[in-house]
Amino acid sequence: MAVARTKKEPPRTAERILDIAERLVQVRGFNNFSYADIATELGITKASLHYHFPGKAELGQALIARYAQRFSDALERIDRDLPDAHAKLEAYANLYAEVLRGKRMCMCGILAAEYQTLPGPMRSAVIGFFDENQRWLADLLGQGKAERTLKFKGAPEDVAQGILSTLEGAMLVARPYGDLARFNAAAGQLLAGLTP
Amino acid sequence: MAVARTKKEPPRTAERILDIAERLVQVRGFNNFSYADIATELGITKASLHYHFPGKAELGQALIARYAQRFSDALERIDRDLPDAHAKLEAYANLYAEVLRGKRMCMCGILAAEYQTLPGPMRSAVIGFFDENQRWLADLLGQGKAERTLKFKGAPEDVAQGILSTLEGAMLVARPYGDLARFNAAAGQLLAGLTP
DNA sequence: GTCTATAGGCAGATAGAC
DNA sequence: GTCTATCTGCCTATAGAC
Numbered sequence: 001m002a003v004a005r006t007k008k009e010p011p012r013t014a015e016r017i018l019d020i021a022e023r024l025v026q027v028r029g030f031n032n033f034s035y036a037d038i039a040t041e042l043g044i045t046k047a048s049l050h051y052h053f054p055g056k057a058e059l060g061q062a063l064i065a066r067y068a069q070r071f072s073d074a075l076e077r078i079d080r081d082l083p084d085a086h087a088k089l090e091a092y093a094n095l096y097a098e099v100l101r102g103k104r105m106c107m108c109g110i111l112a113a114e115y116q117t118l119p120g121p122m123r124s125a126v127i128g129f130f131d132e133n134q135r136w137l138a139d140l141l142g143q144g145k146a147e148r149t150l151k152f153k154g155a156p157e158d159v160a161q162g163i164l165s166t167l168e169g170a171m172l173v174a175r176p177y178g179d180l181a182r183f184n185a186a187a188g189q190l191l192a193g194l195t196p
Numbered sequence: 197m198a199v200a201r202t203k204k205e206p207p208r209t210a211e212r213i214l215d216i217a218e219r220l221v222q223v224r225g226f227n228n229f230s231y232a233d234i235a236t237e238l239g240i241t242k243a244s245l246h247y248h249f250p251g252k253a254e255l256g257q258a259l260i261a262r263y264a265q266r267f268s269d270a271l272e273r274i275d276r277d278l279p280d281a282h283a284k285l286e287a288y289a290n291l292y293a294e295v296l297r298g299k300r301m302c303m304c305g306i307l308a309a310e311y312q313t314l315p316g317p318m319r320s321a322v323i324g325f326f327d328e329n330q331r332w333l334a335d336l337l338g339q340g341k342a343e344r345t346l347k348f349k350g351a352p353e354d355v356a357q358g359i360l361s362t363l364e365g366a367m368l369v370a371r372p373y374g375d376l377a378r379f380n381a382a383a384g385q386l387l388a389g390l391t392p
Numbered sequence: 393g394t395c396t397a398t399a400g401g402c403a404g405a406t407a408g409a410c
Numbered sequence: 411g412t413c414t415a416t417c418t419g420c421c422t423a424t425a426g427a428c
Contacts, residue, residue: 013393032227032313034421048394050423105309113301113309115372117228127372154385161369161378162362162385169365173357176311176323182357189350189358193389209411230403244412246405 014052016042022063026104029114030060030122057119064125067107068132071095075136085144086195089163092137093187096167100183105175109168134160144194151196159194166190210248212238218259222300225310226256226318253315260321263303264328267291271332281340282391285359288333289383292363296379301371305364330356340390347392355390362386 020041024033035046035056053059078091099106108129115123137160144150152159170186216237220229231242231252249255274287295302304325311319333356340346348355366382 027312029225029227029310029313031225032310035423036420044393045395046422047396047424051393054423056422109368110309112368112372113306114225114228116223117225123372130369130372153388158381159385162366162382165365165369165382166358166362167365168368169361169363170358172305172308172364172368173326173361176308176319176326185354186358186361189355192349231405232402240411241413242404243406243414247411250405252404 013042013044017049017052017059018063018066021059022067022107023104025060025063026099026102026107026110029110031114031117057122060119060122061125064107064111064122064129068125068129071129072132084147084149085140086149088140089137089144089150089194090191092140093167093191096171097180097183097187100171100174101180103175103178105171106168109171112168113172130164133164137163148196150194152194163190163194209238209240213245213248213255214259214262217255218263218303219300221256221259222295222298222303222306225306227310227313253318256315256318257321260303260307260318260325264321264325267325268328280343280345281336282345284336285333285340285346285390286387288336289363289387292367293376293379293383296367296370297376299371299374301367302364305367308364309368326360329360333359344392346390348390359386359390 017038020038021033024037035049039046039049049059053062074095075092078088082088082091096106108126111118111122111126112130115126118126134157138156141150141152141156141159145152145156166186167190170183174180174182174186213234216234217229220233231245235242235245245255249258270291271288274284278284278287292302304322307314307318307322308326311322314322330353334352337346337348337352337355341348341352362382363386366379370376370378370382
């Protein structure tokens with residue numbers, strides 16, 4: 001059995017590396033930050049980073065895995081806490097707005113732009129993120145149709161894909177303007193089109 | 197007056213550099229290709245490239261300028277050749293689909309993802325591209341409402357922004373899947389929502 | 393776990409010959 | 411216009427001491 005270590009300070013270095021790298025990816029892109037950037041900010045040397053993550057590819061995989069897990073948790077909370085599909089969809093759009101408020105792009109959105117330069121495992125993880133979001137949205141649309149809080153034409157899978165695309169695109173375009181209102185206009189329009 | 201040089205082969209090197217760099221940007225992003233990549237493909241040395249474009253920043257500006265000009269020309273042709281706003285909007289969406297068919301991202305879309313790492317003049321040019329597109333779309337929406345070939349709620353500027361965001365996002369998400377149908381689903385849904 | 397030191401490569405860029 | 415040669419700097423990554 002595992003040893004309890006409630007009294008020991010857990011070595012959070014790996015987490016702190018991920019925190020810094022996460023922000024750097026979401027602001028600059030995966031190829032546009034270096035181990036040196038992380039090391040400087042964290043106050044350790046580049047060499048030490050390789051102890052925690054052997055190479056940048058492994059760091060990248062860990063970044064997406066953690067990001068996807070957190071996103072997944074957020075979707076679970078939305079499902080648990082909110083009453084109807086319309087409210088859930090609003091909360092979903094708000095997840096994106098919060099990321100943009102931090103002047104960041106969705107991690108997988110920015111990685112999608114760099115897709116052709118990513119190592120294979122990172123590519124799969126990006127696709128996996130989109131797939132899970134689309135699946136969740138498709139289920140949500142089905143629920144919304146049944147309870148009449150959402151209306152749409154066509155297959156839920158296609159509409160789900162349209163929602164994901166629109167929100168990613170709204171972030172992408174709004175961020176250069178540094179204008180959250182620009183995102184909200186696109187998101188609001190999307191919501192309006194799905195409201196009965 | 198300018199000397200006619202119909203008999204001379206014009207030195208198209210600068211154009212060929214732009215052609216190669218344009219593809220590299222749209223596939224990999226501005227920070228993920230090098231002068232060496234262009235030089236190898238063109239069969240000249242890196243040093244020669246600096247004769248035509250002193251630095252990568254200048255090359256980048258020239259790339260956006262040419263891209264924006266071509267896009268502008270395409271919009272003019274659409275305005276000239278097509279009868280109504282609905283047909284024009286379809287043609288506009290098709291411009292994006294054609295880019296994606298070439299396995300490329302919209303140049304300014306991919307530059308938007310890298311925005312924080314771009315030199316100032318390139319940033320302004322990206323914004324300018326989005327602004328012009330949005331202006332054109334807003335005019336189109338006004339026309340469509342007047343002639344009853346398009347329907348929408350809210351300000352044309354906001355809807356225009358939503359259209360631009362959706363198409364950029366659809367490209368961004370569809371490209372990793374290498375699936376044009378994925379783009380068409382999102383674009384079709386967008387068009388359907390604007391059709392009376 | 394973190395350090396120093398360093399390897400080996402590629403980036404953008406320049407000088408000057410032709 | 412294009413070349414050779416070279417510079418400087420940054421990148422990821424590794425070896426080995428502490």
